Amino acid sequence: MNLKRNWNWLGLCLLLTSAVFGEEFDPSSVRSPGCQPGTFSCGYIPSSKEIQDSIPLKRDFNSFEELPKAIDLSSQMPPVGNQGRQNSCVAWATGYAIKSYLLKNKGQAPEYDPPFAGGKGKFVFSPAFIYNQQNGGEDKGLYYYKTMEFLKSNGAAPWSSMPYSDKDYLTQPSQSSKKEALKYKIKSFSRLNYKNPDEIKRVLAGKNVVMVGMIIDDAFYKLKGSTIYDENGGQSYGGHAMTIVGYDDQKKSKSGKKGAFKLQNSWGTNWGDKGFGWVSYSMLAKVSQETYAIIDEPPTQSTPILNTIPTKKPILPPDEIKVSKGEFDSKIILTWKNQDLAVAYLIQRKDESEFYDLAYSDKPSFIDVNVSLNSTYVYRLVSIGTEEVSDVSFDVEGFTSAEPNPNGSIGQVVGLTGLVYVSGTLPNVDLSWSELDGASGYTIARADSSLKWKNIGTSKTSHFIDPSPKIGESNYYRVSAIVQLKQAGVWSDAAVIDVADQNLLPNQVTHLTATNGDFSNKIILNWNAAPGAKIYYLYRFDERAEPSGQFEISGTTFTDTDQSIQNGDQFLYTIISANDLGYAEPSEVVFGKTDPSLTKRAGGVTLNPPKLLTSNPIGKDKLVTLKWDSVKDSFEYYIYRKHLKGKGKVGKLEFVASVEGKKNSYSETFPGNGGDLFLYTVRSKSEFGAESKDSNFVSIFWNEPKTQVKKRAISLEELPSSFVGTWTSMYWNPKSGPQTVEIEIVGNGQVFSARLKLNDKDVRQFSGTWTPGSQTIKTNGFLFEISKSLEGNSLAQFQSVKDFENGVELSFTKEK
Template sequence: MKSGVRVNRRNIMKQIKRERFRNRLWHLPLLLLIVASPAFTEQPFDPKSVQSRECQAGQFQCGFAPPSAELDESVPLADSAMISHRGLPSRVDLSADMPPVVNQGQQNSCVAFSVGYYTRSYLEKKARGWSYDSPPYGGAGERVFSPAFIYNQINGGQDSGSYFHHALDLVTQKGAAPWKVMPYNANDYRTQPSQAIKNAAMQYKAASYKRLPFDNVEAVKAELAGGRPIIFGITIDDAFYKLGTQVYDQTGGRTYGGHAMTLVGYDDSKTSPKGDRGAFKLINSWGTQWGDKGYGWISYKQWIAMRPYAYVLYPAAGTTTTPDAQEEVTEVVQGDIQPPAKVEASQGTYSDRIEISWTPVTGALAYGVTRAEPGQDSFRFVGYASKTMHADTKIQVGTNYRYRIIAIGEEKTSDAGNSPVASGYASASTTEQSPATVPGIEVELQGGNGSYRVNVTWTAAPGASHYQIRRWNAGGNRWQVWNQKITTTQFTDAGPVTNAENRYSVRAGNASGFGPWSDVAAVSVPGEATPPNAPTGLVVSNGIYKDRIALRWNAAPGAEKYAIFRYSYATKKWEGPIDESASASYVDNSARVKDGSFYAYTVAAVNGSGASSYADPAVGRANPNVQRDGEKVEAPTDIVATLEPSGQVTITWKGVKGADEYYVLRKKKDAADYTFAGNTDAKTLRFTEKFPGKPGELYLYTVRSKPMMGSESPDGRPAAVFVNAEIEVVSHRFMPGQGLERMTGEWNGRYWDGKSAPRIFKLKIEGDGNQITLHISDDRGAKATVKGVYPSMADSVQLKGVTLDYRENLDVLILRGSDGLPILAGQTVSFTR
């Protein structure tokens, strides 16, 4: 399929060749750099060979400039950061597929090397199956990407380094140019790309990028296990310059500034000189004489201690290549269902209960709440929930509990072990307790033809009486906060910024103040240079028609057309785009679908600026056994099941055109088949009966429509109804404050804002029964003392102005400060000992 964003490659290359001839003096310094580079000699690594005049102790300008805390928070989290991970391989290594190690020289262009040369080149290699031709190794440079194209456009004309968000925005909005068309020259950081070079780069735009929390080691490992390198930046010191084949596990000597690199693997069994177990593998841009032939290792514990800024880059979907969605298709066909992305629990907000809330799950009909007793690792079932919140009243005050949520689908349930874990407790003293974090936020773009609005919805937070919302102002590099108190869980932004990604965040409030801001949800509002968002709500007909399969989806604002892709289970491959549609529907009447086999479909939205990512796949089939085409009617929709206090179950649904009667069916959870419960005439869209089970059981109800002369429809989407069984409170005999002894003592932390030397923190934790005291100080004279109540066996404690998280497996502490604690002022600082 031809897209409106395709360009004439031959004409572009002719223009570029003419410009390269006029600017061929570029090549002389490049060749000199290659000859003199430590990457191509046998000399020991010399730090001065990669240090600019600004990259010196006390100046802190070595290439990577950290973003402000606000800017960093504005980047949406990667999905991997919002789920638990089990079954990850113990070792992953992507280095065999990475470009050859090169040397950036004394230019502060490390961000461009990490984003462009290493990560973008890797993603394109994996997508196209091509081999690298890196110019420093004698190649033509057509299949690796130019650091100069990125760095020279984002450094403001100064060789003082750059920000990740500038580089990532550039490769997602303007693409990446092959090295051949804009060769890298360590002595030239000002030459700008011509229009021809920019046109060439547009063919290699990335789709998006996401943020990875520095303290979520499992999320970083999951991305690497999924074949995605991690772009990151940390401060560097003498110990890092001297790193050889060993694992970097502690700072040493002078600190010089920030440096960007790329993670390419991990090894859970790798042990550092200090005895830290587990390490990440990285690739550097200092040539092969540094580290282990240009690669290095950093322990998991030191990774958290260094508080890196980390991002993952995603390739564009495109409309000329087929999707890579085998895993998603398997989930659709097998009825697999994912756990909630995030779970939150109240911490001391109530004296008589713990409220748990979580993000909704697509395909979930109900949820199961599981709980681990204090000090135990096993989780047991405590009850069902129909919505995304549950109040646990069978608890012991002053004791910490952990929760996992199970999403329940029609055929399967999510793996409880993959659910995020939330810690919560009730407190006898509930004063000065602000609400928990809003667990989930979703955004939907509505409107069209240049008039758009964004509908923002979120999950209720434990302890909240109202909410506040904000939108990131990219032009002003700050958050725009709407100050009104919102008492619902919905907000409409009637004036989003067009031709830009709009990012939103919500926080919950009550009489004691506001809780932390939620994670960010983002939506692109189309414009002249912005592709549309992925279509949503894809529905595929399932046996309704004899000789065709019908698709429909929600129109994507800003889309000019849609590309249709089909998955064959016979070949186990995606096909397409098989066709395109100008509207939000399509009928596949090709000969191959008429045999009744199942096919999966997905759709990408397209406009003049490019293509969206793919819609979530859906599966359907034709039905050659239908005697006359169209004789079947559609299944009922909007089925709702309600349990009255009297124990009566009421089922309602939306009527179907052409139906003469309706059949109501039910089955107990985990039963193989539905059984007949009753029927109604065409005008009666309601059915009642007494709950057929006993406490602790869940039933699913579905409805089928039936025409007068034809066969009944497929089942409608079922609804769940249940009665929870009573559970007993388990009494625990803990000493007051038991578990606090794991954290008491002295800790060391650091935080770098890029403006001066890293800020060094000292933390002393004291315990007296269930009373916890934090003494926080820094090397600039600031001090603070925070006191509160410690619930027995807690790893996470919410105190006034700060939240403390303890990671026992790595023996690290994370302090997340609020604006009410000036010494931290909203910063997150990691501590080790």
């Protein structure tokens, strides 16, 4: 009896033990033979710095909107799967996780039905379709950028048309599977700055998810439950691809760091918390190598639908601000992206605790010469439009050098943008960027999807037209400054322009214009033809933003004579290009109106406004001089101006003077004081007709010259403790795999020394002088900056270091 009871207890114990061990995650179950220290072939292959720099950063989100404290999209994701011992994690992240999520999120799938969960696989995508076609017959993993280009060209196939097996990386899809996949192509992709958690959080807050590639180690394999991955542990194995599906600002790791991202893995439900895991913001910045967001093709519709009512675009504060840091001893140069609606910019500088108005600029750059040697300055900027001003930009820091240095680096071109349109029968790409002080010209380079760059021309201005972009492909562009006939500075961030054909969705319409009171009974609209477009849908809205008309047009002009517009009210228009595959995004909006009073005026005509109104910089004589192109049949010109008043308010337009029609210039003494800004415009008028619309506005200001630079007292402040200590990071060497990077910083007064180690071996010693007040230390080949977005982290850039790609930037965490 007792013997029987003992056997029962033993069986129960074995059963419970088996159950417990059955829930344990076995790392070897998801490691391929090559996923081990030394070979580092785990499935995700990080792209080189040159490749990553060629992919444009995502910049189209509003970074001034407040973010939610937490987002969790895990419940909306497809069920967690298991890649097994195959290096297909990139295909699992991009195809199975993200493409399946986007399909259901668009309302095109009723449910997730993966076969491993008993489904038929019609509404989830096959990792095998993506992986087997790209791996070249070897189970060595994939690059993210090549996979996303594959998805743009080939799409993704449902699991049901090409089932996945971790034992088979060679079988190729059938022709029917390839054809079906073309219905599920992605539209585009954007690179995210993984060192700034807010950029990833904004994508998640927009109900999209993010692909990430990380260096993984033993500690990551052992992650369990709600534990946050926050420290390296054990050996590094290689790169692994996953999906970021959420974040929580309030989560705190064992080391005390706040904020973590939620990951969906492809290692089955025994890993982490049922297949999900958490990684701190700080750790992700340290071990991540790439993050991207996918923009999916919109669902096919019989007619385009405007999901949101178009509105007038607000004026935004300057962004992409670059500031010189120790490049010069007697000046600091600021450059930023030109804002579409800005006619001038206000530069503010911080004096101890408060900002004050320093100067105005009529272009997206400024040189501050009211500086001292070895001093730090903090700036912020405001965009000024004809009707309103923007919020202030984020604060930026610059500093001067401790020793005389008049010949610093010219810096990086910023603000590169492009518009595509048809000129004649062929597409053109119109590029523009912010002018760089000191540049005598610019070199323009282009690459296709292979990301191999070729110089295609030069320009003496901040403008260039590419008359022969590749059609039906993505065209990548970048720009660098020329000084004394030689290329100088670094290349700009890349911009990508897709040039459509009939096999792609058409391009967005550009250069839409509408007459504004030119006629009593009609509004004429014109636009440039969009590549790939067969037809256009024009939408009209009244002043209350209510739909007022929809028109289908085959050409690039339309005359609106509807009775409802002939009351003089203002109407808003936007246009959508279309072809057999679908529709582009709506164009920028324009406003148009009629002027019923024109029919009541006796004789005369209303002329076009003057073009190319320009102004001069205000000198010691304080003389304002305006010039413009003459308007045929103009009897006289009227000069108007408005004053920018306190707290950024733009005043009302006031009449200043009239000029006889045979003249095309006007001069007056500057009407204000130092620190004032005025906006001027000119109208033409026939002898008996009405005044024209306003010309373009120009800004005129007087930055009162400083009689003497305020010399700052010599600071005895020592290098802050926030710099001092040991900092660690991870770097992926394209030839030898993951490397542990260590920087040990010590200070002696304002002098610093930074010792760089790679895999515990001394590589280089840097030394220099800290500029008091700065959050950055800099010397030849080394720049180290305390992170603004991550407490306890820093960013370091390296130049001309043998073991690093030139210009590489890494995120470091401070060791305790």
